Amino acid sequence: MVTVAAKILRPVIRHGKSGQAAHTAWPPAVVWIPAVLVVIAVLLPVFYLVLRSLGAGGEIWELLFRVRTLQILGRTVGLVVAVTAVSLVLTLPLAWLTTRTDLPLRQMWAILTPLPLVIPSYVAGFTIVSALGPRGMLQQLLSGPFGLERLPEIYGFPGALLAITMVSYPYLLVALQTSLRGIDPCMEEASRSLGHGPWATFRRVTLPQLRPAIAAGSLLVGLYTLRDFGAVSLLRYETFTWAIYLQYQTSFDRMVAAGLSLVLVALAIVILIAEARTRGRARYHRSAAGVKHSPILVHLGKWRWPALIFCSFVVLLTLVLPMSLLVFWATRGIASGESLGLAWAPVFNSAYVSALAAIIIAIAALPIAILAVRHSGTASRLMERATYIGFALPGIVIALALVFFAANYATPIYQTLGVLLFAYLILFLPQAVGSTQSSLLQVNPRTEEAARSLGRTSWQAILTITLPLARPGILAGAALVFLTTMKELPATLLLSPTGFKTLATLVWSATSEAFFAQAAVPALLLVLISSIPMAFIVFRERGNAI
Amino acid sequence: MPKRFLALVGLLVTLAIVGGACAPAAPTPAPSPAPAAPSATTQTLTVYSGRSEALVKPIIDQFSKATGVKVNVRYAGTSEMAATILEEGKNSPADVFFAQDPGGIGAVVNMLAPLPESITSKVLPQFRPADSRWVGISGRARVLAYNTAKLQESDLPDDIWDLTDPKWKGRIGWAPTNASFQAMVTAMRKLWGEDKTRQWLAGIQANSAKVYSNNTAQVDAVSKGEIDVAMPNHYYLYSFLRDKGNSFPVRNYYVRGGGPGAVILVAGAGILETSQNKETAQKFLEFLLSPTGQQYFASQTFEYPVVPGIITHPLLKPLPEIKSPEISMADMADLKGTLSLLRESGIVP
Numbered sequence: 043m044v045t046v047a048a049k050i051l052r053p054v055i056r057h058g059k060s061g062q063a064a065h066t067a068w069p070p071a072v073v074w075i076p077a078v079l080v081v082i083a084v085l086l087p088v089f090y091l092v093l094r095s096l097g098a099g100g101e102i103w104e105l106l107f108r109v110r111t112l113q114i115l116g117r118t119v120g121l122v123v124a125v126t127a128v129s130l131v132l133t134l135p136l137a138w139l140t141t142r143t144d145l146p147l148r149q150m151w152a153i154l155t156p157l158p159l160v161i162p163s164y165v166a167g168f169t170i171v172s173a174l175g176p177r178g179m180l181q182q183l184l185s186g187p188f189g190l191e192r193l194p195e196i197y198g199f200p201g202a203l204l205a206i207t208m209v210s211y212p213y214l215l216v217a218l219q220t221s222l223r224g225i226d227p228c229m230e231e232a233s234r235s236l237g238h239g240p241w242a243t244f245r246r247v248t249l250p251q252l253r254p255a256i257a258a259g260s261l262l263v264g265l266y267t268l269r270d271f272g273a274v275s276l277l278r279y280e281t282f283t284w285a286i287y288l289q290y291q292t293s294f295d296r297m298v299a300a301g302l303s304l305v306l307v308a309l310a311i312v313i314l315i316a317e318a319r320t321r322g323r324a325r326y327h328r329s330a331a332g333v334k335h336s337p338i339l340v341h342l343g344k345w346r347w348p349a350l351i352f353c354s355f356v357v358l359l360t361l362v363l364p365m366s367l368l369v370f371w372a373t374r375g376i377a378s379g380e381s382l383g384l385a386w387a388p389v390f391n392s393a394y395v396s397a398l399a400a401i402i403i404a405i406a407a408l409p410i411a412i413l414a415v416r417h418s419g420t421a422s423r424l425m426e427r428a429t430y431i432g433f434a435l436p437g438i439v440i441a442l443a444l445v446f447f448a449a450n451y452a453t454p455i456y457q458t459l460g461v462l463l464f465a466y467l468i469l470f471l472p473q474a475v476g477s478t479q480s481s482l483l484q485v486n487p488r489t490e491e492a493a494r495s496l497g498r499t500s501w502q503a504i505l506t507i508t509l510p511l512a513r514p515g516i517l518a519g520a521a522l523v524f525l526t527t528m529k530e531l532p533a534t535l536l537l538s539p540t541g542f543k544t545l546a547t548l549v550w551s552a553t554s555e556a557f558f559a560q561a562a563v564p565a566l567l568l569v570l571i572s573s574i575p576m577a578f579i580v581f582r583e584r585g586n587a588i
Numbered sequence: 589m590p591k592r593f594l595a596l597v598g599l600l601v602t603l604a605i606v607g608g609a610c611a612p613a614a615p616t617p618a619p620s621p622a623p624a625a626p627s628a629t630t631q632t633l634t635v636y637s638g639r640s641e642a643l644v645k646p647i648i649d650q651f652s653k654a655t656g657v658k659v660n661v662r663y664a665g666t667s668e669m670a671a672t673i674l675e676e677g678k679n680s681p682a683d684v685f686f687a688q689d690p691g692g693i694g695a696v697v698n699m700l701a702p703l704p705e706s707i708t709s710k711v712l713p714q715f716r717p718a719d720s721r722w723v724g725i726s727g728r729a730r731v732l733a734y735n736t737a738k739l740q741e742s743d744l745p746d747d748i749w750d751l752t753d754p755k756w757k758g759r760i761g762w763a764p765t766n767a768s769f770q771a772m773v774t775a776m777r778k779l780w781g782e783d784k785t786r787q788w789l790a791g792i793q794a795n796s797a798k799v800y801s802n803n804t805a806q807v808d809a810v811s812k813g814e815i816d817v818a819m820p821n822h823y824y825l826y827s828f829l830r831d832k833g834n835s836f837p838v839r840n841y842y843v844r845g846g847g848p849g850a851v852i853l854v855a856g857a858g859i860l861e862t863s864q865n866k867e868t869a870q871k872f873l874e875f876l877l878s879p880t881g882q883q884y885f886a887s888q889t890f891e892y893p894v895v896p897g898i899i900t901h902p903l904l905k906p907l908p909e910i911k912s913p914e915i916s917m918a919d920m921a922d923l924k925g926t927l928s929l930l931r932e933s934g935i936v937p
């Protein structure tokens with residue numbers, strides 16, 4: 043099976059120009075040139091970090107090789123593993139329920155469950171503290187009937203785990219949902235007709251096909267955990283990212299911060315290698331002729347009640363709770379006469395810059411995903427892996443790297459939207475690459491070969507065959523980028539044009555002065571606007587399914 | 589279906605382009621020091637502010653109104669701003685850096701131009717460094733914030749040293765990553781010496797002080813009874829009082845015995861060496877130090893004026909009544925020693 047798959051996944055055979063043997067066919071220039079450019083661009087921050095840490099003296103080694111650094115490393119790895127594991131356990135049933143069953147209000151759950159992605163992680167942190175912290179909501183609830191005076195300590199690992207899982211599990215969920223919608227149900231039906239039960243079918247047919255989505259989604263969850271700052275600082279769990287921020291905050295020491303960031307890069311590379319190992323080289327598209335049809339929804343029967351409770355619980359904890367906290371702050375502030383001072387410009391700016399980022403990044407992800415899927419080889423795999431490194435670095439590091447390059451080597455465009463969008467590209471590209479790739483894997487390369495053999499150029503084949511077929515993944519990737527750009531803060535603060543305000547910067551400036559109402563209203567708007575592309579994707583999928 | 593997809597992409601691109609054309613805040617490149625028409629009718633000034641917009645925008649607007657100078661302000665955290673200026677190097681578009689704390693402005697001191705006597709002489713000597721590269725603009729006092737339901741002012745110690753007493757175990761909080769806290773530790777090292785400071789840090793840790801990420805979180809925790817006493821700056825209390833009314837159960841206590849626990853810290857501003865608008869920048873600093881500017885900080889942000897002859901807010905303890913220690917700005921700038929002490933004690937990573 044694997045060897046067959048490998049054969050089929052081998053590069054499209056071309057003769058002529060390269061004059062090489064068929065097995066090492068060269069990908070079309072329209073694919074590899076942009077891919078190389080994009081990869082060079084996203085590796086700029088790593089170059090910057092090396093430059094900076096070379097500027098440091100011997101002090102940096104002392105700092106890096108302390109017991110404390112090892113402790114931070116251990117804590118960081120522990121959190122990455124735990125967040126990824128909890129997310130996986132949470133999202134597998136959630137994704138299946140929202141795509142393949144007759145769960146009541148399935149479409150609504152499908153829209154609601156990925157939405158926590160738009161909640162900024164410091165809001166999630168605040169939510170956890172207010173709900174589960176000392177004198178928080180839960181404790182006050184329990185102190186009446188049970189006289190409970192103290193809850194188990196939420197600060198530290200448990201709080202950080204909860205808060206980060208809350209805002210990052212949607213990466214995995216979106217990947218799984220997209221993949222489940224794309225899997226050809228014929229295989230599952232064949233399995234059922236050969237006498238396998240639903241559980242065995244899921245385990246032996248569906249789950250293996252979900253492998254790329256699980257890998258890609260877990261990768262994003264794990265790398266996001268590496269980079270998160272808001273939640274870990276609020277819940278006082280010391281990770282590498284927090285240590286890096288502290289270097290900037292307390293000692294203004296860019297060299298040591300760069301050294302620590304390089305350790306983070308190394309950690310990200312380890313995770314990337316681990317993920318690549320689990321991915322394997324199987325084939326995920328349908329091979330036979332015939333028309334793909336929509337899956338028949340599984341009847342949950344009496345199981346629909348536990349399923350409903352499960353979905354409600356997740357949505358309640360990850361979406362309703364933070365939203366209610368925001369609404370509470372907003373109404374309390376308004377009641378006490380705090381002016382909201384909300385203008386339209388930040389709302390427009392947020393939506394506009396996020397939409398631009400979504401389009402640009404979705405396009406930039408294409409050549410890399412096509413290379414990785416259709417021209418699988420060491421070089422293309424390395425290139426695809428390299429795009430993930432920027433995603434694992436704290437926003438402040440990326441922002442300062444671009445401040446350095448743009449202010450000194452591209453002065454005319456410094457502090458323009460162009461540089462800001464470039465920062466978003468570095469930060470968010472892998473979100474689009476991952477989901478585009480998952481969709482591409484489900485497209486049979488023979489359809490493209492057929493187009494080529496009928497006289498289309500490689501450019502035309504990509505435009506008329508590949509892109510439309512990989513559409514769900516491309517759109518899901520763009521939506522993810524949109525959502526995360528909406529809430530991005532450090533790069534937006536440091537690189538945007540002077541006076542360019544977004545909802546996220548409004549939330550930041552209000553929270554830094556403890557104006558909770560002024561923070562809550564833009565945060566609510568942020569969530570509402572972000573839910574538009576999410577709803578769009580879900581409804582479009584439904585349109586296709588009918 | 590592909591048609592619909594392409595139509596969607598088309599729509600988004602059109603939206604983006606149209607949006608770009610009429611975006612109110614998607615301007616052409618940053619107003620770098622006027623290349624074409626130098627200082628014609630409208631002068632511009634670029635200020636990097638580590639102080640938040642809510643605190644300083646009103647007074648900057650007043651400056652624009654009074655002088656006709658257009659001020660472009662970029663806001664971010666003081667440390668992010670300092671790092672940005674360092675990365676920009678000689679290409680920094682900034683004319684003025686307005687920092688929240690001396691550490692932030694000290695980080696870029698080599699990039700600042702010396703200020704003229706006409707500016708520095710306005711400021712009380714304890715609020716400016718000897719090298720005159722920047723000046724304090726407003727001051728805030730270190731205090732202990734206590735929960736009024738659990739404690740009275742008389743219960744609180746004469747000296748911050750006494751918080752190491754075991755009777756405070758589990759009742760105190762701090763924000764050791766906060767720049768103002770670290771400035772206080774710097775003051776301790778200068779006044780007490782390294783050993784006593786180390787013992788104080790160990791004593792506070794032994795009393796299992798709760799760690800908070802910033803001053804706001806500390807004061808909030810006191811109000812909720814999570815801790816009884818916090819170590820913030822004085823003015824955080826007033827935004828809570830404004831937000832939640834006088835029933836907010838927290839008040840400030842100025843350590844009556846003086847010492848490092850009663851140190852006064854400043855927010856400072858300086859002019860960049862690379863600025864092409866030094867004259868306008870000087871006008872800006874002069875305005876902040878004028879009676880109008882100082883009165884603004886005294887009455888609107890509840891801070892202490894740094895210029896003699898300005899009345900402090902009636903809610904605040906007047907400056908002469910605070911037994912703040914004498915300590916030079918040069919001594920206060922020794923952040924490196926403080927950090928290695930904090931690292932050594934395992935308090936910051």
